Amino acid sequence: xxxxxYLAIALTLLLLLLAACGNDSxxxxxxxxxxxxxxxxxxxxxxxxxxxxxxxxxxxNGYEIEEKxxxxxxxxxxxxxxxxxxxYWEYTGTGLINYLDQEPASSAEEAYQTxxxxxxxxxxxxxxxxxxxxxxxxxxxxxxxxxxLGIQSISDLANYVNENPGTLTFASNAEFAxxxxxxxxxxxxxxxxxxxxxxxxxxxxxxxxxxDEGQVDIAMGFSTDxxxxxxxxxxxxxDKEFFPAYxxxxxxxxxxxxxxxxxxxxxxxxxxxxxxxTMTTLNYTVDIEQMNESEVAxxxxxxxxxxxx
Amino acid sequence: xxxxxxxxxxxxxxxxxxxxxxxxxxxxAGNFQIIFDQPEQFFHLFIQxxxxxxxxxxxxxxxxxxxxxxxxRPRFRKLEWLFLNTANLGQTIPSIAILAIxxxxxxxxxxxxxxxxxxxxxxxxxxxxxxxLNAVDPALIDAAKGMGFTPLxxxxxxxxxxxxxxxxxxxxxxxxxxxxxxxxxxxxxGGGLGDLIFTGIVMQDHTYLLSGAVPVxxxxxxxxxxxxxxxxxxxxxxxxxxxSTSN
Numbered sequence: 001x002x003x004x005x006y007l008a009i010a011l012t013l014l015l016l017l018l019a020a021c022g023n024d025s026x027x028x029x030x031x032x033x034x035x036x037x038x039x040x041x042x043x044x045x046x047x048x049x050x051x052x053x054x055x056x057x058x059x060x061n062g063y064e065i066e067e068k069x070x071x072x073x074x075x076x077x078x079x080x081x082x083x084x085x086x087x088y089w090e091y092t093g094t095g096l097i098n099y100l101d102q103e104p105a106s107s108a109e110e111a112y113q114t115x116x117x118x119x120x121x122x123x124x125x126x127x128x129x130x131x132x133x134x135x136x137x138x139x140x141x142x143x144x145x146x147x148x149l150g151i152q153s154i155s156d157l158a159n160y161v162n163e164n165p166g167t168l169t170f171a172s173n174a175e176f177a178x179x180x181x182x183x184x185x186x187x188x189x190x191x192x193x194x195x196x197x198x199x200x201x202x203x204x205x206x207x208x209x210x211x212d213e214g215q216v217d218i219a220m221g222f223s224t225d226x227x228x229x230x231x232x233x234x235x236x237x238x239d240k241e242f243f244p245a246y247x248x249x250x251x252x253x254x255x256x257x258x259x260x261x262x263x264x265x266x267x268x269x270x271x272x273x274x275x276x277x278t279m280t281t282l283n284y285t286v287d288i289e290q291m292n293e294s295e296v297a298x299x300x301x302x303x304x305x306x307x308x309x
Numbered sequence: 310x311x312x313x314x315x316x317x318x319x320x321x322x323x324x325x326x327x328x329x330x331x332x333x334x335x336x337x338a339g340n341f342q343i344i345f346d347q348p349e350q351f352f353h354l355f356i357q358x359x360x361x362x363x364x365x366x367x368x369x370x371x372x373x374x375x376x377x378x379x380x381x382r383p384r385f386r387k388l389e390w391l392f393l394n395t396a397n398l399g400q401t402i403p404s405i406a407i408l409a410i411x412x413x414x415x416x417x418x419x420x421x422x423x424x425x426x427x428x429x430x431x432x433x434x435x436x437x438x439x440x441x442l443n444a445v446d447p448a449l450i451d452a453a454k455g456m457g458f459t460p461l462x463x464x465x466x467x468x469x470x471x472x473x474x475x476x477x478x479x480x481x482x483x484x485x486x487x488x489x490x491x492x493x494x495x496x497x498x499g500g501g502l503g504d505l506i507f508t509g510i511v512m513q514d515h516t517y518l519l520s521g522a523v524p525v526x527x528x529x530x531x532x533x534x535x536x537x538x539x540x541x542x543x544x545x546x547x548x549x550x551x552x553s554t555s556n
Contacts, residue, residue, distance in 0.1 A: 074513075171417075171498065174508035178517070196350065201507075202417060202498035210498065215417045 034062045035260065040076050040088035041069030046135065046224055049282050050089040050248065052297035053270065060307040061266060081123065086256045091135055093246035095119065104181045104244035108134065111245045124254040129268045132275035133248040137176060138223040138235040140211060146234045153237035158192035170194045171211060171219040173204040181244055189242045224276055226284035273304050335519060343505060343520035355524060358501035361419065361491045365426035366484050373431045377438025378464065389439065396435045399428035404490055412497045422499030429490055430483040437479025441472030474548055477540040481533060488529040
């Protein structure tokens with residue numbers, strides 16, 4: 001008899017716990033909902049934050065939101081086409097180069113106009129307003145080392161390498177080392193060569209650490225990664241504007257825009273308020289300061305006056 | 310018995326034919342283009358790969374076999390669990406995790422890769438050495454003692470030859486696995502054919518993928534054959550027959 005009572009109590013508690021966990025999706029279950037939207041996201045910090053910002057913002061504006069984050073880039077794009085996801089933040093360069101097989105464009109506006117036009121016509125996918133978050137490739141150096149060698153821009157780097165060939169080592173991931181819009185392109189445009197034995201290939205995430213620990217002199221990275229700030233690294237200025245633009249913008253299926261035309265206006269302030277520096281800071285608070293991404297997203301929205309307490 | 314043999318041979322030949330067809334098709338389809346387009350790069354990576362495997366395997370052999378002999382001596386038998394569990398740790402931690410942890414201390418590149426591969430290879434050799442030595446018939450050892458052999462002579466002339474088959478099996482498993490695992494060295498900047506494999510995965514380019522993966526596979530098969538030959542030299546004929554029928 002006694003064990004049964006305990007069991008009943010335990011089960012009730014468990015059910016309560018489960019109900020509490022499920023709170024997120026049911027709490028916004030009000031009558032005057034404007035419909036359900038599925039917000040997607042890729043599998044890295046910046047995307048978790050962008051997805052959270054969008055979800056919270058839309059929820060506050062009366063939509064029911066389902067989140068599907070942590071997806072690979074190709075998979076997420078597929079999910080958008082297959083109507084499993086309604087909208088997510090995509091990068092113009094990724095759309096242009098990976099999905100639409102176009103030549104990379106280093107001008108942000110040009111890249112944006114091209115993907116917007118082609119994607120609408122061929123894939124019935126709309127690109128909403130472009131943000132100034134440009135998550136493009138960057139070449140990095142330790143700040144003290146930069147001062148020592150007098151390198152601030154990629155041109156400086158090219159000069160240094162040409163004067164001292166074979167002295168600097170470079171950490172790259174497989175993709176950057178291979179793509180024509182990656183290392184070989186930079187070397188062509190700026191007219192220098194690391195030399196193949198000075199290029200060390202490794203996992204994307206490790207290049208920052210390898211640079212920080214002084215195991216290489218230069219490394220490739222992504223311009224909004226918080227470790228640039230966290231490890232006191234300097235992102236070299238791309239003074240010849242070689243790297244293509246990877247500006248973030250919300251992509252959404254045309255059918256959804258037809259159904260909810262107000263979304264275009266509604267989401268515009270998000271794109272307007274976000275830029276590379278803001279994004280790096282947000283990434284920093286999550287990655288280095290270990291804050292929860294929902295809190296970071298909510299706080300930023302409050303700060304910008306986009307939602308109310 | 311005979312029918313079974315026929316069936317086995319039939320399957321072997323079918324596999325061989327399929328593999329040959331795959332190669333011919335791949336070659337004509339240009340799937341190994343990278344090897345021919347960038348031969349210098351390819352051989353550089355290929356040699357890096359072999360260097361990592363050779364160094365880490367030799368280290369594993371140098372550590373695992375003496376330790377295996379040590380813990381099977383009657384006086385130290387109580388320590389067996391300690392060494393086996395330590396070696397077990399090397400195997401149970403996922404190889405990528407070992408790489409990441411080791412990288413902090415040994416830096417990126419060759420050293421980290423070799424250490425991780427070494428940690429990964431010790432267990433199969435150690436476990437088989439211990440099991441092989443433990444399985445030697447005590448009557449044989451008693452007989453050798455009766456003939457006045459010293460402990461060292463017993464080890465050399467009775468125990469090791471009798472345990473040679475399982476020990477060699479362990480070495481083969483370890484080295485063949487090592488060749489495949491060495492592809493992960495890319496992750497910490499160790500180079501090797503993993504560079505091509507991972508480039509292929511990231512770029513969704515089968516030319517890169519196969520130009521790396523197929524040489525690794527061929528290398529593993531060749532080394533396995535080589536070790537089998539070596540096994541024939543090391544393991545006495547009678548023991549080999551005994552081992553193959555008991556399986």
